[in-house]
Amino acid sequence: xxxxxxxxxxxxxxxxxxxxxxxxxxxxxxxxxxxxxxxxxxxxxxxxxxxxxxxxxxxxxxxxxxxxxxxxxxxxxxxxxxxxxxxxxxxxxxxxxxxxxxxxxxxxxxxxxxxxxxxxxxxxxxxxxxxxxxxxxxxxxxxxxxxxxxxxxxxxxxxxxxxxxxxxxxxxxxxxxxxxxxxxxxxxxxxxxxxxxxxxxxxxxxxxxxxxxxxxxxxxxxxxxxxxxxxxxxxxxxxxxxxxxxxxxxxxxxxxxxxxxxxxxxxxxxxxxxxxxxxxxxxxxxxxxxxxxxxxxxxxxxxxxxxxxxxxxxxxxxxxxxxxxxxxxxxxxxxxxxxxxxxxxxxxxxxxxxxxxxxxxxxxxxxxxxxxxxxxxxxxxxxxxxxxxxxxxxxxxxxxxxxxxxxxxxxxxxxxxxxxxxxxxxxxxxxxxxxxxxxxxxxxxxxxxxxxxxxxxxxxxxxxxxxxxxxxxxxxxxxxxxxxxxxxxxxxxxxxxxxxxxxxxxxxxxxxxxxxxxxxxxxxxxxxxxxxxxxxxxxxxxxxxxxxxxxxxxxxxxxxxxxxxxxxxxxxxxxxxxxxxxxxxxxxxxxxxxxxxxxxxxxxxxxxxxxxxxxxxxxxxxxxxxxxxxxxxxxxxxxxxxxxxxxxxxxxxxxxxxxxxxxxxxxxxxxxxxxxxxxxxxxxxxxxxxxxxxxxxxxxxxxxxxxxxxxxxxxxxxxxxxxxxxxxxxxxxxxxxxxxxxxxxxxxxxxxxxxxxxxxxxxxxxxxxxxxxxxxxxxxxxxxxxxxxxxxxxxxxxxxxxxxxxxxxxxxxxxxxxxxxxxxxxxxxxxxxxxxxxxxxxxxxxxxxxxxxxxxxxxxxxxxxxxxxxxxxxxxxxxxxxxxxxxxxxxxxxx
RNA sequence: GCCCCUGUGGCGGAAUGGUAGACGCGAACGACUCAAAAUCGUUUGCCGCAAGGCGUGCCCGUUCGAGUCGGGCCAGGGGCACCA
Numbered sequence: 016x017x018x019x020x021x022x023x024x025x026x027x028x029x030x031x032x033x034x035x036x037x038x039x040x041x042x043x044x045x046x047x048x049x050x051x052x053x054x055x056x057x058x059x060x061x062x063x064x065x066x067x068x069x070x071x072x073x074x075x076x077x078x079x080x081x082x083x084x085x086x087x088x089x090x091x092x093x094x095x096x097x098x099x100x101x102x103x104x105x106x107x108x109x110x111x112x113x114x115x116x117x118x119x120x121x122x123x124x125x126x127x128x129x130x131x132x133x134x135x136x137x138x139x140x141x142x143x144x145x146x147x148x149x150x151x152x153x154x155x156x157x158x159x160x161x162x163x164x165x166x167x168x169x170x171x172x173x174x175x176x177x178x179x180x181x182x183x184x185x186x187x188x189x190x191x192x193x194x195x196x197x198x199x200x201x202x203x204x205x206x207x208x209x210x211x212x213x214x215x216x217x218x219x220x221x222x223x224x225x226x227x228x229x230x231x232x233x234x235x236x237x238x239x240x241x242x243x244x245x246x247x248x249x250x251x252x253x254x255x256x257x258x259x260x261x262x263x264x265x266x267x268x269x270x271x272x273x274x275x276x277x278x279x280x281x282x283x284x285x286x287x288x289x290x291x292x293x294x295x296x297x298x299x300x301x302x303x304x305x306x307x308x309x310x311x312x313x314x315x316x317x318x319x320x321x322x323x324x325x326x327x328x329x330x331x332x333x334x335x336x337x338x339x340x341x342x343x344x345x346x347x348x349x350x351x352x353x354x355x356x357x358x359x360x361x362x363x364x365x366x367x368x369x370x371x372x373x374x375x376x377x378x379x380x381x382x383x384x385x386x387x388x389x390x391x392x393x394x395x396x397x398x399x400x401x402x403x404x405x406x407x408x409x410x411x412x413x414x415x416x417x418x419x420x421x422x423x424x425x426x427x428x429x430x431x432x433x434x435x436x437x438x439x440x441x442x443x444x445x446x447x448x449x450x451x452x453x454x455x456x457x458x459x460x461x462x463x464x465x466x467x468x469x470x471x472x473x474x475x476x477x478x479x480x481x482x483x484x485x486x487x488x489x490x491x492x493x494x495x496x497x498x499x500x501x502x503x504x505x506x507x508x509x510x511x512x513x514x515x516x517x518x519x520x521x522x523x524x525x526x527x528x529x530x531x532x533x534x535x536x537x538x539x540x541x542x543x544x545x546x547x548x549x550x551x552x553x554x555x556x557x558x559x560x561x562x563x564x565x566x567x568x569x570x571x572x573x574x575x576x577x578x579x580x581x582x583x584x585x586x587x588x589x590x591x592x593x594x595x596x597x598x599x600x601x602x603x604x605x606x607x608x609x610x611x612x613x614x615x616x617x618x619x620x621x622x623x624x625x626x627x628x629x630x631x632x633x634x635x636x637x638x639x640x641x642x643x644x645x646x647x648x649x650x651x652x653x654x655x656x657x658x659x660x661x662x663x664x665x666x667x668x669x670x671x672x673x674x675x676x677x678x679x680x681x682x683x684x685x686x687x688x689x690x691x692x693x694x695x696x697x698x699x700x701x702x703x704x705x706x707x708x709x710x711x712x713x714x715x716x717x718x719x720x721x722x723x724x725x726x727x728x729x730x731x732x733x734x735x736x737x738x739x740x741x742x743x744x745x746x747x748x749x750x751x752x753x754x755x756x757x758x759x760x761x762x763x764x765x766x767x768x769x770x771x772x773x774x775x776x777x778x779x780x781x782x783x784x785x786x787x788x789x790x791x792x793x794x795x796x797x798x799x800x801x802x803x804x805x806x807x808x809x810x811x812x813x814x815x816x817x818x819x820x821x822x823x824x825x826x827x828x829x830x831x832x833x834x835x836x837x838x839x840x841x842x843x844x845x846x847x848x849x850x851x852x853x854x855x856x857x858x859x860x861x862x863x864x865x866x867x868x869x870x871x872x873x874x875x876x877x878x879x880x881x882x883x884x885x886x887x888x889x890x891x892x893x894x895x896x897x898x899x900x901x902x903x904x905x906x907x908x909x910x
Numbered sequence: 911g912c913c914c915c916u917g918u919g920g921c922g923g924a925a926u927g928g929u930a931g932a933c934g935c936g937a938a939c940g941a942c943u944c945a946a947a948a949u950c951g952u953u954u955g956c957c958g959c960a961a962g963g964c965g966u967g968c969c970c971g972u973u974c975g976a977g978u979c980g981g982g983c984c985a986g987g988g989g990c991a992c993c994a
Binding site: 286287291293297313314328368392393395398401403406413414484486605606716717718721723724729731738739742780782783786790853856858859860861888896897904905907909 | 929
């Protein structure tokens with residue numbers, strides 16, 4: 016059982032138990048069992064015993080841990096699949112276990128945590144899980160650099176980061192923790208992959224990849240920098256390899272249409288996905304070679320401009336160009352020249368349009384007697400459309416640049432306002448709307464009608480058809496790497512590509528692998544890949560590619576919701592939790608992760624495994640945490656040397672290095688990064704200020720979608736506020752008597768508004784309201800109202816500063832844990848003011864304000880306004896021509 | 911090049927077309943203290959002694975009234991890109 020290098024599992028459904036029984040961690044990172052539950056005899060809250068009700072200061076160093084343990088022991092945040100309550104699934108994008116959490120994680124998870132805790136208080140059954148996106152390159156890099164095993168490295172990192180998250184007191188259901196590198200997880204993923212294969216959504220195709228000849232591995236496009244491998248620096252080659260693909264294009268239309276229903280997603284993300292999917296509708300048609308059945312097939316979105324054509328251009332790697340190059344050395348040279356061109360944005364922007372006249376000509380499809388020259392052109396892309404275009408210079412800038420250079424005809428076919436002449440002057444193409452001109456039977460139509468007319472005729476005459484072209488490509492998921500999900504297929508000389516039978520899943524990674532030479536360890540492992548064919552029993556080889564890690568994160572939110580041992584998830588339970596009510600993460604995942612997850616949701620629905628349309632109902636992309644930089648110019652080389660904030664003494668508007676007391680330059684506030692040393696370590700600040708102050712800082716001031724500038728002064732202010740609340744909570748007096756109507760009103764208004772702010776993730780506004788109520792309570796004289804307000808304030812603060820809240824809750828004799836307490840109710844009658852302050856304007860300028868009973872009739876307000884000295888002075892004897900009264904708000908006197 | 915977002919005090923930022931600057935940070939002054947920290951109080955958009963005037967990147971417009979709506983610019987940030 017679990018012997019390294021074992022090829023095929025035969026007992027997947029039962030393996031989980033078996034492995035735990037044997038105590039083996041397995042090859043990958045098995046997670047710790049849930050922490051032991053408290054003794055049933057221990058009904059009192061253990062942490063409460065440590066709470067010091069009379070302490071003048073709240074001591075996070077002791078309180079944080081006590082309450083974290085109390086929540087663990089009470090399993091306060093365990094989600095109940097069978098609960099009858101309304102449900103809320105709050106999810107933050109799970110982290111890659113790099114080793115340490117960074118401040119961005121703290122911000123992200125604090126936001127989700129406040130929402131989850133508030134929802135729980137408001138009566139929802141909340142699912143708020145956490146796990147690890149644990150496969151990927153950094154683990155292999157660590158293996159290469161430090162000689163450690165990727166599995167061990169990852170497991171250690173997870174343990175560290177889990178401890179860090181615990182120190183922040185997040186309300187997470189740790190019983191659902193998962194790691195994608197756990198065979199239990201990726202085995203189910205393999206099963207899903209086989210299901211998609213059976214449904215025809217997975218296929219193999221020969222495809223060009225970026226190959227690093229030094230590291231002997233495939234690189235993602237992002238890992239190729241200026242044509243060189245990011246690690247090795249070697250010139251990257253294009254290689255043809257058999258690759259596995261997921262048929263995401265089958266859902267292109269639906270993925271695009273679905274964006275319309277995502278009204279709780281940022282407009283920006285929807286636009287980015289829309290652009291990425293890139294739907295273009297147009298005409299595909301053939302320009303025949305005279306007297307031949309052969310021709311060049313082109314795609315255009317502007318069939319209306321067909322009469323403005325003046326050339327045909329094909330891509331350098333178009334098969335026709337390749338074929339001709341064999342016999343025409345000048346063309347071969349030109350093609351080679353095209354390939355040498357840079358691919359960066361700036362180079363493309365400035366690259367000159369160049370072409371090579373093949374000497375061929377092609378018939379215009381609408382007028383066979385009209386022959387157009389055929390060029391090979393450097394601006395035509397083989398991998399978009401058909402790899403060939405017709406050039407209409409008057410109405411396409413690239414075509415115009417090209418036509419001017421090679422002195423080709425430029426004919427206007429769309430009127431630009433009054434300009435209808437066939438001769439097109441200037442060097443700026445007209446791409447706007449207009450009537451079709453100089454186009455025979457199309458003349459007089461608008462652009463859209465002309466497009467339809469040409470497509471209809473093409474279809475009728477058989478030389479072309481209306482078609483849709485997508486920018487979106489099928490998703491290549493093969494990675495020639497070790498630390499990923501093995502693709503569950505076997506290559507047999509007799510039977511071909513054979514899926515691993517499901518009862519043999521998971522296909523686990525071998526543990527005894529080496530990283531001392533480049534290349535894929537799975538490929539050179541002595542035994543792992545050698546297996547018998549499941550079909551014919553003959554000798555066969557395992558697929559040694561592993562899946563792109565984006566596959567792992569494309570369905571983890573389903574596994575969080577339902578974790579049966581014998582299948583990836585239970586559809587019935589999925590139906591209860593999904594879609595995720597609120598998903599929170601970084602904008603960097605706007606396209607790939609979020610698009611892939613939407614695709615998987617559709618693919619799994621397509622094969623009947625789930626009944627979910629969109630995985631994430633509401634999406635929120637949070638801003639970065641930034642910090643100013645501290646530097647000095649190194650006189651030796653003129654380069655800046657950066658200093659860590661920890662080594663800096665920050666004054667009001669200057670900063671000095673602690674080591675030498677000499678000043679340093681205070682630089683721009685930018686994203687925290689190791690190279691600029693403007694980072695703060697979550698552990699350090701938690702140790703220094705306590706988890707609640709850190710959490711409070713994360714929520715204060717900046718709106719959550721914007722960048723949050725970290726500052727020493729800011730966190731100190733937060734830590735002070737934690738103590739200020741503690742002192743106020745200490746003034747709670749259950750025996751106090753007397754009513755303070757204004758405070759009651761303020762209290763309920765704050766509950767109402769803060770609740771709405773949290774629901775809409777306006778944490779900075781909720782924070783401001785809590786400050787306001789705090790100030791109001793502090794100023795109020797003792798009364799029953801004041802005590803009630805203190806209690807409410809504690810409950811409002813609980814989602815944000817849970818440790819402080821628990822400590823104070825225990826101190827004031829609250830029942831159970833504040834984590835289980837109910838959100839304070841509001842009295843609707845108290846939400847409306849009985850007095851209002853009305854602004855009095857003269858000619859739209861504020862001149863005075865009056866405080867009157869709410870609902871005072873217009874005439875009385877008007878009379879009071881006119882009675883004001885300040886108003887009379889502003890009127891300066893002029894007659895009032897018109898009076899605008901907005902009841903309970905303002906009066907505007909127009910003189 | 912195309913598309914999107916953002917521009918408000920010293921700083922982070924509030925503000926259903928209706929009192930711009932809530933709240934926080936910072937700063938100043940005061941109280942407490944032998945002193946400091948902590949805490950508490952007052953002040954804090956700009957000009958002006960005041961009355962008052964000016965003020966949400968700039969210019970126009972709509973409106974009784976514009977930070978907010980429309981048009982045109984400018985600046986910063988981001989995304990996409992020889993996509994036919």
